[in-house]
Amino acid sequence: MRRPRSSVRVGALLAVAALALTACAGSDEPAAEATSSGPPEAVEIRFSWWGSDTRHELTQQVLDKFEEKYPYITVVPDYTDWNSYFDKLGTAVAGGDAPDVITQEERFLNEYASRGVLADVSKLGVDTSKIDDSVLQSGTIDDALYGVATGVNAYSIIADPAAFAAAGIEMPDDTTWTWEEYVEIANEVSAKTGKAVYGAQDYGFNEPGFSIFARQRGESLYTDDAKLGYDEKTLAEWWQYSLDLQTGGGQPDAAKTIEVDAGGPEQSLVATGTGAMAWFWTNQLTAITNASGKELKLLRVPGESESERTGMYFKPAMYYSISAKSEHPEESALLVDFLLNDPAAGEILLSDRGLPANTDVRAAVQDKFSATDKQAAEFLADLEDEIVDGPPVPPVGAGQVAEITRRINQEVLFGRLSPADAAKQYTLEVGSAIGS
Amino acid sequence: MTEVHVRPTPTDAPTPTPAQRRSALAAEAPPLRIRSPWPDRRRQALKHLGLIILCAVMLYPLVWLLVSSFKPTELIFRDVSLIPSEIDLTNYSEGWNALQYPFGRYLMNSALIVLGSLLGNLVSCSMAAYAFARLEFRGRKLWFSIMLMSIMLPIHVIIVPQYILFAKLDWINTFLPLIVPKLLATDAFFIFLMVQFFRGIPRELDEAARLDGCGHGRIYLRIMLPLSLPALATTAIFTFIWTWNDFFSQLIFLIRPDMYTAPVALRTFLDSTGASSWGPMFAMSIVSLIPVFLAFLLGQKYLVKGIATTGIK
C-alpha cells in the first residue's frame, strides 16, 4: 500500500503556513518587562475608563503628558461608553486579559476585589498621603486598598434656565422644594411649551436617585451589613412619582425615554435643548454644558428639606484600581500616582472625574477651573454643611443592581409592572444579587 | 409571447440521440399552452410588476442605508427621498477615524481572519471529504453520521469550555481561537458539501490513476481537487461571507480594541455614539458590507448552486 507522502507533506506545509500567518497576525505583545534595576526597557500598559468624548479627549491629553514624563512607558487607552463598560470589563477579566489600570466604580469594586482581580494599591507605592482619609476608606475593604477614589461628586439635578424662561416659569428654590413640586413644575414646563421642551428626564434608571429618596426618609438602599435597608412602600412611591411625570407630560413617553437614556449624557434632554431638568452627577456638568452650548445650573434634588433629613451625599466619583495579574505593577502604580497627584494631570482633568481627591492638587488647580468646574466646586462646597453622612459601601453583587434597576424601570414606564409590584420584584432580585 | 414547453419524448423507443431528438422536435409543432383564464401577457406583466415592487421593497432599506451614508447626519432623518441632494463624503472620512483606530485596521483584522479560515476550511474539509467519499475504513458510516450531527450542534455548548481552553493557552485576544478550529475541519458543513461533490466524480478516474501508480495523496491532489473547483469555490465563498459576518465568536475572543474586526468595531461605534453620529456609522456599515456584496456579485453562481445542492434530495 502506498503511503500518501505527498498529501502529508502538502498538508503539513499548508498547516505551517497557516500557523505562521496567524502568528504574524497575533496581537501586540507588550515588549520586554522592565527590570527593577538598570535602565528601564520599554513597557506597555493598558488603561481602561468609560465616559463621553470630552473625557476621552482630556484623558488622552493627560496620558500624553504622562508619556512625556516617563518616555519608556506607553499607555494603551481602552475606553468605551458607560453602558457597556462593565460588560466588556467582565469579559476581559474572565479571559485573563484585564487592563493594567482599571477605572472602577463603587458598585463593582467589592465584587472584583473579592474575586482577587484587584491588587492592593497601597503596597505598590502610590502616594495617598494627600487624600482625605474618609475618601480612602471608601476604597478599602478588609484593610486592603483596592481602589483610590479619583474625586468627589454628588448626584444632583442639572437644569437649563433658558428652558424655564421659555416656559415662563421661575426656577424652583432647590433648598425647599418637595417632590410634589418637582412633578408639578416639570409638568408645567411641558405644558407651557407644548412638549417642545420637556420638564424633566426620567430618573428611574439609576438607583442613586432612590438611595437619596430613601435616605431622606431615614431609610437606605443598603445597610452596613450588606442587606437591604428600605421599605418597599418607599420604593413604590419613588416610582410612582416617575409615572406621575409620565402621565402628566412632564417627561417623555416610555419609548422615547428609553432611546434618550441609551444615548448617554451628551444625548440627554438637557444637552439637546429639549428638556429643563435631568439627574446627573456634578462632574458631568462640563460635558453636558458643552453639548448644550448654554449655561446650566446645578440644583439640589427635591425633598431635601421635606422629610426627616437630607438625602444627598458625596460619592467617590470613581476609583483607579490596578489589576492583580498585571505584568507591570510598578508602571501601573506610576500611572495611578500621576493621575492622582501630579498637578499637570490635575490641570487637564480639572473636575471631570470629580473634585480632585488630592487636596493639594485641588487647591493648586482651583484657579484653572473652567466656569463649569467652578460651578460644580461651589455647589459641592455649599452642600458640605447640609450633607450628614455617606451611604455604606455597596456590597458584593451590587454591580448587578445597575442592570436590575434599568430593566425594572423599563417595565414600570411601560405600565407592565405597577410601582408596588415593581418594588416587590426589585427587592427580590437585588436581595438575591447581594446574597442577603 | 407564446409559452413553449418542451415535452420529453415517450420512452418506449431506445434513447434517441441528440440529433434525433432535435429533428423530432422540429417536426412536432408545439401547441399553444394556456394555463389560466387570464390572458398570458397581462398575467406576465402583472407578475413582473409585482416582483419589481417586491424587489424594491426588499432592497429599500439597503439602498436607503447607502444613500444616507452620503447625507449629513441631520438630514438623514428629515429627508426621506432616495436621491441625495448632494453627495457628501464627510461621513466616510469621519467614520473612518471615529473610533480609536482607523477603520481600515478593523477591516484588515477581518481580512486576516477570513484568510486563515479560508485556508483552514479548504484544506482540512477537502481532506476529510476525500476520506469519507473515497476511502474504505472501519467505522466510516459511524464517523460520517457523527460528522453530520456535528453540523447541527449549537456552538454555545462548546463555547464556554473552548473559551476556558483558549484562556489557559493564552490565546484570548489573538486570532488563533478563530482560525485554528477551521484548520481542524470544525465547519463540518463544508465536509458534507464536498463529499456530495466528490461522490459525483467517476471512480474510473481514480482507478486509472491507481493503475498509473498513484497513491491516495496523488489522487486527491491531482484528480479530486482540480475537478472539484466548483465545490471549492462554493466553500470559499460561504466561508468568506460567514466568517466576515461572524459576530459572536469575534465578540468573545477579541478583547482589545486593536484586535477588533469590522463587526465588533461597528458595535462599538453604535455604543459609543449612541444616537448622535448616524452618518459616519452608516458610512462604515456600508464599508463593512462591501466585501460581502462583492463576494455576492462575483460568486452568485456558486452561492446559488451551493445552497441548492445541499438541499436537494
Place this chain on the structure above:
Amino acid sequence: MSVVTELRRAARPAKGVKAAPSRRGLRNGDGKAAAVFLLPWFLGLGLITIGPMVASGYLSFTDYDLLQSPTWIGIENYTRLFEDPRLLNSLRVTFTYVFTAVPLQLIAALALALILDRGLKGLPFYRSVLYLPSLLGGSVAVAILWRQVFGIDGLVNEFLALFGVQGKGWVSDPDTALYTLVLLHIWTFGAPMIIFLAGLRQIPEMYYEAASIDGAGVVRKFRSITLPLLTPIIFFNLVLQVIGAFQSFTQAFVVSGGTGGPADSTMFYTLYLYQKGFTAFDMGYASAMAWLLVLIVAVMTLINFFASKFWVFYDD
C-alpha cells in the same frame, strides 16, 4: 442529497442495498490513508468539539468564574434554571421568535419560489435580488440599520407619516421590539427560496402536463403535485431554520444594545447565556444553560423527524 436524507439513511438498517464496494482490493485497507486524511478532523472533533462538550458537562455542575477554581455544586445550576424568571422569559422570547419567524419566512420563500417559475424572464435577476438580504441579514451592519429603521425617528415612522399615521419607537417598546426582529428574519427568505426553487425544478414537467390534460387547475396542481413532492425540502428547510433560529444572537444583541431589552423583551436565550457566562462570571450556570439548549434543539429536531412521517412524502 440533503443532510437530513443522509441521516435517515444512516439511521435505517440497510435494506439489502449495499453501498458501492470499493473495487480493486483496497477495501478496509485504506485505514492508514484515512487516518492521515481525517487527522485534522479527528483533532478538531476531539479538541474543539467533544472535549469541550465533556468539559462543559462537568462545568455545568460547578460554580466557576474563570478566575478561581471551579467549586462543585451538584445540580444547583440546573435547578436554578427552572427557578430563574429571566431564563424562563428568555425561553419564552426565543420560542415566540422561532414559532413566528420561521414559518412566516418559509411561507414567503415558498410563495416566491412558486411565483418565480420556469421560463420567467429575468429569473436570475429576481433570484439574486431577493437573495441579497439573506446574505447581509446576519451582519452587524444590517442590525444597526434595522435598529434605526424601526427607531422613533426611523424610516418606518417617516413612511407612516406620509400617510398621517403616528408611529412609535418600535425597538424601544417591549411589545413590539421582538417583532422587529421577526420581520428581519422574514426579510431574509432568499436562501430557503433558492432551495425551494431547486426543488421545484426537480419536479418533472410531465406531471403538470398530465394534470393539465386531466383538466386540473392551478390550485389543484399545487395541492396534488407540487406540495407533496416538495415536502422533503420543506422538511429540510424547517429543520435547519429551526435549529438556526434557536441560536440567533447578533441581531438581538445589536438591536437591544447588548441588554436584551427593553424590559428583556428581546432577550434571546443565547444572549442571556452570553451575559451570564461572559460578563457576569457565571460560567457554570452558562454551561448548564448551554446543555439545556442542546436538549431543546435535539428534542425539537426529533419531533420534526418524527412528525415528518405523517406529512413528508419520499419516493424511495
